[in-house]
Amino acid sequence: MMERLFVAGLSHHTAPLAVREQLALDEDKLREIVSDLAGRGTCAEIMILSTCNRVEVYGVADVPGEARSVAFRQMGAQRGIGLPTLEPLLYTHGGVEAVQHAFRVASSLDSMVLGEPQILGQVKDAFALAQACRTVGPVLHSLMSQAFAVAKRVRTDTEVGRHAVSVSFAAVELARKIFGGLGGRSVLLVGAGEMGELAARHLVEEGTLPVYVANRTWARAESLARDLAGTAVPFEELLPVLAQVDIVITSTAAPEPIIRAAEVERVLHARRGRPLFLIDIAVPRNVEPAVNALDGVFVYDVDDLRSVVEANLRERQRQAQRAEALVEREVTKFAARLRDLEVVPTIVSLREKLEEIRRAEVARALARLPGADPATREALEALSQGLINKVLHGPTVKLRDSSRAGHHRRWIEFISELFGLHPRGGAGREP
Amino acid sequence: MNAVVFDVALTAYILAAVAALSSLIWRRDDLGRAARVLTLAGWICHTAAVALRGVELGRPPVLTLAEVVSVVIWVAVLVDLVVERRYGITAFGAFLLPVVLALGLGLPTGLRDLALEPQASSAWILVHVALVLVGLAALVLNFGSALMYVLQERQLKAKRPGVFYYRMPSLQTLDRLTLVTLTVAFPFLTVGLGLGVVRAGRAWGRDLVLDPLALFSIVMWLVYAATLSGRVVGRWGGRRAAYFAIVGFCVLLATLGAGVIFQGRHGS
Numbered sequence: 034m035m036e037r038l039f040v041a042g043l044s045h046h047t048a049p050l051a052v053r054e055q056l057a058l059d060e061d062k063l064r065e066i067v068s069d070l071a072g073r074g075t076c077a078e079i080m081i082l083s084t085c086n087r088v089e090v091y092g093v094a095d096v097p098g099e100a101r102s103v104a105f106r107q108m109g110a111q112r113g114i115g116l117p118t119l120e121p122l123l124y125t126h127g128g129v130e131a132v133q134h135a136f137r138v139a140s141s142l143d144s145m146v147l148g149e150p151q152i153l154g155q156v157k158d159a160f161a162l163a164q165a166c167r168t169v170g171p172v173l174h175s176l177m178s179q180a181f182a183v184a185k186r187v188r189t190d191t192e193v194g195r196h197a198v199s200v201s202f203a204a205v206e207l208a209r210k211i212f213g214g215l216g217g218r219s220v221l222l223v224g225a226g227e228m229g230e231l232a233a234r235h236l237v238e239e240g241t242l243p244v245y246v247a248n249r250t251w252a253r254a255e256s257l258a259r260d261l262a263g264t265a266v267p268f269e270e271l272l273p274v275l276a277q278v279d280i281v282i283t284s285t286a287a288p289e290p291i292i293r294a295a296e297v298e299r300v301l302h303a304r305r306g307r308p309l310f311l312i313d314i315a316v317p318r319n320v321e322p323a324v325n326a327l328d329g330v331f332v333y334d335v336d337d338l339r340s341v342v343e344a345n346l347r348e349r350q351r352q353a354q355r356a357e358a359l360v361e362r363e364v365t366k367f368a369a370r371l372r373d374l375e376v377v378p379t380i381v382s383l384r385e386k387l388e389e390i391r392r393a394e395v396a397r398a399l400a401r402l403p404g405a406d407p408a409t410r411e412a413l414e415a416l417s418q419g420l421i422n423k424v425l426h427g428p429t430v431k432l433r434d435s436s437r438a439g440h441h442r443r444w445i446e447f448i449s450e451l452f453g454l455h456p457r458g459g460a461g462r463e464p
Numbered sequence: 465m466n467a468v469v470f471d472v473a474l475t476a477y478i479l480a481a482v483a484a485l486s487s488l489i490w491r492r493d494d495l496g497r498a499a500r501v502l503t504l505a506g507w508i509c510h511t512a513a514v515a516l517r518g519v520e521l522g523r524p525p526v527l528t529l530a531e532v533v534s535v536v537i538w539v540a541v542l543v544d545l546v547v548e549r550r551y552g553i554t555a556f557g558a559f560l561l562p563v564v565l566a567l568g569l570g571l572p573t574g575l576r577d578l579a580l581e582p583q584a585s586s587a588w589i590l591v592h593v594a595l596v597l598v599g600l601a602a603l604v605l606n607f608g609s610a611l612m613y614v615l616q617e618r619q620l621k622a623k624r625p626g627v628f629y630y631r632m633p634s635l636q637t638l639d640r641l642t643l644v645t646l647t648v649a650f651p652f653l654t655v656g657l658g659l660g661v662v663r664a665g666r667a668w669g670r671d672l673v674l675d676p677l678a679l680f681s682i683v684m685w686l687v688y689a690a691t692l693s694g695r696v697v698g699r700w701g702g703r704r705a706a707y708f709a710i711v712g713f714c715v716l717l718a719t720l721g722a723g724v725i726f727q728g729r730h731g732s
Binding site: 190192196207209210211212213301302304305306308325327328329331333337340341344345348351352 | 491493616620621623624625626629630633634635636637639695699700701702703704705
């Protein structure tokens, strides 16, 4: 079962965007291809994950290479890309490696932006689509449910997705490092640059209140203030506002600093030691660098925010190492479970077979005892049940043990031969 | 017996400190949990050790400097446990436990034999010691949070996120903690030391100014008084307040050191 599991595809690691964007297919097309592959019997189970960074086929097939070729020939055909063009970009993982790949992808360890949260949803969507097409069998089902569980654990147990990796979110994160909760912190937005507005919006979403907006053009200040549910303040009266607010975002096109150290120092006393966080997104800078030296005042310009983002990415990388170890452990556990799963059909059909015999024999015996009272019938049932349970015990234990040791194939064959079984699932093809 | 139990407690504190620091540096939550369990275990042993000593000696175990320091640690660790649980400041132990250890490891050596004059063990002295004790415990925490503030502030100013940035609470949380611990410590310290001065002034007369522990205590009180008034009246920023808290704690350590090295009237 494990040996027939495979994943084949291309991703941002192997294929350029020009190819990936060509292969991005809509849902209807995916549904068609998935159903077709399952229908013609190339794959026993199949699911296709298609995002802007990867196109991957997860499946169970006797000949994974064939399934891979058919799938990608069909996908490429939509946009006129021949299989020879795609072939060198494709990778294939089988068995345990496929399990590991699935876990890593769902946990966002294989993503372009390490730890980004979207991929898990995309995998879930792909799984749901395959389920709707009825191309999911026991292997993909247990693989994906486990992949979702692992992804969740990676997210909660490591910090691989925790630190901001965009400039505007880095600003929010810094504000939290300075103030703790952001609810009720006041914000002053100076200028109407796009990035400044974006950062202000993120802050407002975190519950900052009230918001003040200052702009050289009064009308622009008013309209932006309306947008952010804030108050417009005259550009000339920045200082009194500076004494009150907690966070200042500047993004004006002024050629030289509009907030100077001497001015900020003057309002510090009125601030009673409350920290002040200035986010200067303007280039050239709107805040004099010397302001950062003042006690309790923090100034971050665009470069500073970028270096925080870089540090956060490095931090995610560190956390990813722990996540990889976690995934590794889960893969081992899952492989063992999958092997267990392989012996289950044999055990089930062995039990069914004996049960069949038992029922027939009990019926025969009762036919010969027409006057049997309920107590006798019960005793017969119990006797026969006990008998088959005793007989079943040995083979069942043997099968489970052999699966753990990895040589269950031989035993499945042996026991099937011995009892004349035709187990469903397992080595056979799914209906 | 109490010495053995105390050593067990101290060992648990050492392990807890190592675990807490490792959890901070390598950002491992599981080590943080281990640190909290070890801290709690250490504290329970410590409680037993203090109680046993009291029972063995048949008197409150706060009459020698060593006993006082031990109880200061006991209170500080208790507050650490509460702070970590209530406020979720898991990095606190990493800063507090080393301080606790620095104090605790001194106990078996120099501090042990220092005792108050037997005739001085009156109710007055007990109140004096108890008040100063609570004050000192709060100041240990004050130092821990001030140190964390300074480190976090430096990292934020330098704009290079590192260990502290990723693991420590926000600046305002630390600032509030520093202020609260100082505000709690100061009245206890003031009344406790005041009682001591009044009482010793009567008993020792002019010898009071020759007692190093008393002298250093007064210097320490002045530093903390300056810090508190700076914050309340002068509206100091967090950084200056934190630096003063650290200076204050250095004087506190010097005070204890002076108590050990120079045997003034406090010594026997």
